[in-house]
Amino acid sequence: xxxxxxxxxxxxxxxxxxxxxxxxxxxxxxxxxxxxxxxxxxxxxxxxxxxxxxxxxxxxxxxxxxxxxxxxxxxxxxxxxxxxxxxxxxxxxxxxxxxxxxxxxxxxxxxxxxxxxxxxxxxxxxxxxxxxxxxxxxxxxxxxxxxxxxxxxxxxxxxxxxxxxxxxxxxxxxxxxxxxxxxxxxxxxxxxxxxxxxxxxxxxxxxxxxxxxxxxxxxxxxxxxxxxxxxxxxxxxxxxxxxxxxxxxxxxxxxxxxxxxxxxxxxxxxxxxxxxxxxxxxxxxxxxxxxxxxxxxxxxxxxxxxxxxxxxxxxxxxxxxxxxxxxxxxxxxxxxxxxxxxxxxxxxxxxxxxxxxxxxxxxxxxxxxxxxxxxxxxxxxxxxxxxxxxxxxxxxxxxxxxxxxxxxxxxxxxxxxxxxxxxxxxxxxxxxxxxxxxxxxxxxxxxxxxxxxxxxxxxxxxxxxxxxxxxxxxxxxxxxxxxxxxxxxxxxxxxxxxxxxxxxxxxxxxxxxxxxxxxxxxxxxxxxxxxxxxxxxxxxxxxxxxxxxxxxxxxxxxxxxxxxxxxxxxxxxxxxxxxxxxxxxxxxxxxxxxxxxxxxxxxxxxxxxxxx
Numbered sequence: 001x002x003x004x005x006x007x008x009x010x011x012x013x014x015x016x017x018x019x020x021x022x023x024x025x026x027x028x029x030x031x032x033x034x035x036x037x038x039x040x041x042x043x044x045x046x047x048x049x050x051x052x053x054x055x056x057x058x059x060x061x062x063x064x065x066x067x068x069x070x071x072x073x074x075x076x077x078x079x080x081x082x083x084x085x086x087x088x089x090x091x092x093x094x095x096x097x098x099x100x101x102x103x104x105x106x107x108x109x110x111x112x113x114x115x116x117x118x119x120x121x122x123x124x125x126x127x128x129x130x131x132x133x134x135x136x137x138x139x140x141x142x143x144x145x146x147x148x149x150x151x152x153x154x155x156x157x158x159x160x161x162x163x164x165x166x167x168x169x170x171x172x173x174x175x176x177x178x179x180x181x182x183x184x185x186x187x188x189x190x191x192x193x194x195x196x197x198x199x200x201x202x203x204x205x206x207x208x209x210x211x212x213x214x215x216x217x218x219x220x221x222x223x224x225x226x227x228x229x230x231x232x233x234x235x236x237x238x239x240x241x242x243x244x245x246x247x248x249x250x251x252x253x254x255x256x257x258x259x260x261x262x263x264x265x266x267x268x269x270x271x272x273x274x275x276x277x278x279x280x281x282x283x284x285x286x287x288x289x290x291x292x293x294x295x296x297x298x299x300x301x302x303x304x305x306x307x308x309x310x311x312x313x314x315x316x317x318x319x320x321x322x323x324x325x326x327x328x329x330x331x332x333x334x335x336x337x338x339x340x341x342x343x344x345x346x347x348x349x350x351x352x353x354x355x356x357x358x359x360x361x362x363x364x365x366x367x368x369x370x371x372x373x374x375x376x377x378x379x380x381x382x383x384x385x386x387x388x389x390x391x392x393x394x395x396x397x398x399x400x401x402x403x404x405x406x407x408x409x410x411x412x413x414x415x416x417x418x419x420x421x422x423x424x425x426x427x428x429x430x431x432x433x434x435x436x437x438x439x440x441x442x443x444x445x446x447x448x449x450x451x452x453x454x455x456x457x458x459x460x461x462x463x464x465x466x467x468x469x470x471x472x473x474x475x476x477x478x479x480x481x482x483x484x485x486x487x488x489x490x491x492x493x494x495x496x497x498x499x500x501x502x503x504x505x506x507x508x509x510x511x512x513x514x515x516x517x518x519x520x521x522x523x524x525x526x527x528x529x530x531x532x533x534x535x536x537x538x539x540x541x542x543x544x545x546x547x548x549x550x551x552x553x554x555x556x557x558x559x560x561x562x563x564x565x566x567x568x569x570x571x572x573x574x575x576x577x578x579x580x581x582x583x584x585x586x587x588x589x590x591x592x593x594x595x596x597x598x599x600x601x602x603x604x605x606x607x608x609x610x611x612x
Contacts, residue, residue: 033129039106054147057088242448249455
């Protein structure tokens, strides 16, 4: 049992990092304090178990009567009780040493934390917790001193056990039967010790489970406090936004009222001006009738005309003023439309804020349900603590008859448990108060949301009227856009037609240029032919055979030989080729052949006259 408990404590201490490692790993003061508080709780529970063990040893020591050495034999019951006392005393001594080591390590940790707190100059909560821890350690040291003083009283019986073992081994006085009984008793005692070790291990497991549960509860309480703090901040921010939204809605409502009043006044002024225009028109008609009746009197006519001109000028001035007022009313209408758009945007913002508020209310309801569950768990924990207190009271009443010192210790423990229970009850009351506050805030938020919904409905009705006007404007804009699209299509078609007409114009211009060139060439050729014919007519060398040869086609093509031609054929061919497009070398060849074939000089004269 000694070795098992020592290993468990060593594992617990190894699982918790020392102060130096905590400083190296930059652990916070809160984590170190929670570790120290858990170690203190473990040490206090262990000290309570040791006190119960001391009470059991004291009871057995008072019942144990050490026999004298004059007796020839020692009974098995005395030997068994002496052996149990020896084992229990050894367990007590080992547990006390282990507890002393744990307290010394806790003192070292507390000193390190105090040094760190003084260096960092943190808040007073940590210092108060450290002072409470030092006070509890001092009380534990005092209780350990009392346990050691009481355990010193048991040394007589234990010394007698060791002496009897030495005498029995020296004299061999004990019989074989007592040895067998002692072996059976040893087995029974070992079996009992195993059972006690198993029960103690179960208790230690339960204790570790309870510690883990306590840590979880502390963490949950810490997280709950943080959540409550954040919820309070969120409620404050939401309430601020709600007040801002209310102020904005009131301002918008006031501006909308002012705009409506301005529109009403403008409409009233416009109607009054229309009535004035009608009156002036009627006056003009009357003046015209008077003019028709007073045509005979020119002076009156002039006066009336002057009056009518003055009235017309005043009417024109009034019409200009009316146009200005109409322009101003249009600008005011545009500003009203813009203000309605801004009110629509603000309404959308209010809708989004309402949705966020509804989500926050749902979250608050979930937090309230969780807080209620935690409160129920805390109440169950309080019930368990009350039952534990009742059991402790029963044990205290049972132990008061034995010793007053132990009763005082138990009373102290009972007071501590009562204080813990009061703290738990206070925590439960605080949670209940927080729940009430949350419920009240939720009810206030719901009322605010209802008011905002009413305002939003009013804003929606106004926005609906504005939307109807906007729909009319959008319809007109759509019609205008359709007309614009149609006109743009017509313009594009006309541009395409114009482009095609320009292209056709260019092509026709090119054709006309080509034809004009052809016509000019033909005209030039006709002129040349006319001049040639005119010269021939003047010279009088034309004969019927020449005319026939002139009308014939040429006998040969350009570039062919002309040696076999006679005079008449060469002459005729030359006359036909004057109007063709023969080259200069071909003409020279024709001239040479013509001269060679001609019998008289008249051909040369004709050639020269034609060539010139």
